[in-house]
Amino acid sequence: MKLITHNMLTSKCIKGVLTGYPLAINATDVKVTEVDYNPDFLSRVIPKLDWEVLWTAANSIGHGEGLPKAVEPKFEENEEFLKKAHKVLLEVEVEEGYLTCPESGRQFPISKGIPNMLLTEAEVQ
Amino acid sequence: MLWRRYLLWFAHEHVDFRNAEMQSILSVLDIPIKYIEKPCVRKPYWIVELPTEESARKIASRSVLLKNCIELWARAKTESQLHTNLKSALNNSSSKWIVNENNLNEVSDTHVCPSSLIYPCCSVDKSFKIEVETFCKHFSMKEKVDKIERFSYLPMEGAVKLKKPDVTLSYLEFYGDDPNNVPEEPYDLFFGRWIADGQRDVIQFHSLKKRQFIGNTSMDAQLALVMANQARVAPGDLVLDPFVGSGSLLVAAAHFGGYVWGSDIDFMMIHARTRPTRVGQKARTKEESIRGNMKQYGTSSRYLDVLVSDFSLPMWREDLKFDSIITDPPYGVREPAEKIGIDRPNYILTEEHLVHHVPSKVEYALPHIYGDLLAFAARHLRVGGRLVTWYPLVREEYREEHLPQHPCLELVANSEQVLSKLTARRLLTYEKLHDDVPNMPVDPHGGTHNFREKYFAMGEISRREKKMRRAEEIAATAAYKAKMAAGDVT
Structure with missing residues (x-):
């Protein structure tokens, strides 16, 4: 699971949970894979992000170093900033671990890089 | 000029x-x-x-x-x-x-x-x-x-x-x-x-015959590429397939520069651990995955993630907007159309059962799938973004006015692919008109085409017809033989 995905994910599927955002990350295995750098894509995607959530998530899995706490003005022209965003959004991946709902504490396992957001039949009744 | x-x-x-x-x-x-x-x-x-x-x-x-x-x-x-x-x-x-x-x-x-x-x-x-x-x-x-x-x-x-x-x-x-x-x-x-x-060459390049990971209902390369064109996928777009299966549509969207997400309720499929689809293959190899396919075609940099999730429940942040949604929901014929659920009331799972628990599923009827899909698209597409989806139906019952509708979405294209004498599926392309999304009541009778029921009902009829024809043939043969034996054949 990449952090761009984590930034968009909620646990509001659970009954009684209002926003279910942001999910806490517990990672036992994190890997970094190389991904082609695409500044146009980053410039389009950064305004859609909750940057604070990204910053917290990156730090919680030990990859927040040097990441600015807020989106810099004129970030589209700031290559250094875009490269940092590129790395945490697309290159850092949680392979094993789990996500935790901030309201209910329900955990969602991540295995082989794929989060399992399914509830049980008892929970959806 | x-x-x-x-x-x-x-x-x-x-x-x-x-x-x-x-x-x-x-x-x-x-x-x-x-x-x-x-x-x-x-x-x-x-x-x-x-x-x-x-x-x-x-x-x-x-x-x-x-x-x-x-x-x-x-x-x-x-x-x-x-x-x-x-x-x-x-x-x-x-x-x-x-x-x-x-x-x-x-x-x-x-x-x-x-x-x-x-x-x-x-x-x-x-x-x-x-x-x-x-x-x-x-x-x-x-x-x-x-x-x-x-x-x-x-x-x-x-x-x-x-x-x-x-x-x-x-x-x-x-x-x-x-x-x-x-x-x-x-x-x-x-x-x-x-x-x-x-781009006829790309069809060969993307051919399912040479693709690492395929499933039983993987979309033909040509039609998947047509779908990505229908969705107007452009470089840097965010694209989602909420019934991703083996990811054929992600491959096509990424070919045109889309960054792709997929989700599916089928854990085994997403983890590429279903039974192999190819004849003679005993087990899935390690390389087989949606991501592996994108690596094969040189588009793995545009792979975002795939997730195991039930489309009938919300998962994405309310304000997330996709540039396009491209999908082929299960028709309930070759792949089951299911969501998590159980028909027993007050069902409780004990702690010990929770470990490695596989949740039970109930039918996710087609009208519900399309109702949810259009409501989801109305909420999660950017204005001008497109939903491209297949819609199966019994040909003679097709009425354009019965196709799934939503006040925020305009049907801009509708093309038929004939599947058999009686059945077809239509590729529907909707464009999002505005952000003023009303809270649509879930209409349990929405969409009068219930393809699955009709498909099997039709199969039932043709099976019965075949049996009757066979019985008549046997009777005719028996009568002929009886005549032969009696020696009165001229």
Whole structure:
């Protein structure tokens, strides 16, 4: 699971949970894979992000170093900033671990890089 | 501005998708078009005008159904007229097409192109070749060479070069679309300069035969690419397939530059641990995954993630907007249409059962799937973004007004793929009109086509018919044998 995905994910599927955002990350295995750098894509995607959530998530899995706490003005022209965003959004991946709902504490396992957001039949009744 | 005239030659398959694909491409590339002749489904070609050669090349770089694009120099209904037009063109120094304004029947068969198109290709430093293509009739190499020799009046001064010449000239003859009724002489003839090929090669490149990871219902490469065009996927777009399966649609979307997410309720499929689909294969290999497929095609940098999730429940942040949603929901025939649930009331799972628990599923009826899908698209598409989805149905019951609807979404294309005598599926393309999303009540009767029920009901009838026919045959044979035995057969 990449952090761009984590930034968009909620646990509001659970009954009684209002926003279910942001999910806490517990990672036992994190890997970094190389991904082609695409500044146009980053410039389009950064305004859609909750940057604070990204910053917290990156730090919680030990990859927040040097990441600015807020989106810099004129970030589209700031290559250094875009490269940092590129790395945490697309290159850092949680392979094993789990996500935790901030309201209910329900955990969602991540295995082989794929989060399992399914509830049980008892929970959806 | 002098527009240029082009012949767009299409593959003669998926004809019902041709116009839809082309309109999507024209709108995503923002290219205007003028029709010299009204397109006709029985002809695999369009005669059009485009503002520049660059725009023709761009169209060819996207279209999967387009075979090639020719800059038109001459077009006629008979061979002699074609040569007359082309010879006249050599003397047309007006830099405009000569069009007979009095010709009211709108056929462009006597139009004469400007010589300024032809002469730049004729200089001594330009190598060239002439290709002959005939539709619905086969000719030997010798016959084709004879046809080429009839163009010897063209003032080509360059050398003939068969491999990668500077100029490729194309001569095309159209003998109609009925292979059982091929005329002696062609109906339509064309001559011009080849500009570009469409994306037919990508179909081979993406072929399921050579793809690492496929499932039982993986989408055919050609149709997946058409879907990505219908969705107007552009570089840097965010694309979602909420019924991702083996990820065929993600592969196609990423080919056109989309960054892709997928989700599916099937844990085993997403983890590529279902039984192998290929005949003779015992187990899935380690490389088999959606991500592995994207690596195979060199698009893994645009793989975002796939997730195991139940589409009937919300998962994405409320304000997340996708540029397009491309999907093929399970019809409940070859893949089950399911969501998490249980029919028992007050069901409780104990702690010990939770470890490695596989949740039970209930039917996720098609009208519900499409209701949820359109509501989801209305909320999560950007304005102008598109939802492209298949919709299965029983052919004779098809009514356009019964297709899934939503006040925020406009149906902009609707193409049929026939599956059997009785069934078909339609590729529906919706465009999001505005962000003013009403809270739509879930309509349990929404959509009167319940494909699954009808499909199996139909199967039941045809099975019963077959049994009855068989019983009649047996009875007839028995009666015949009885007669034989009695010796009264004459």
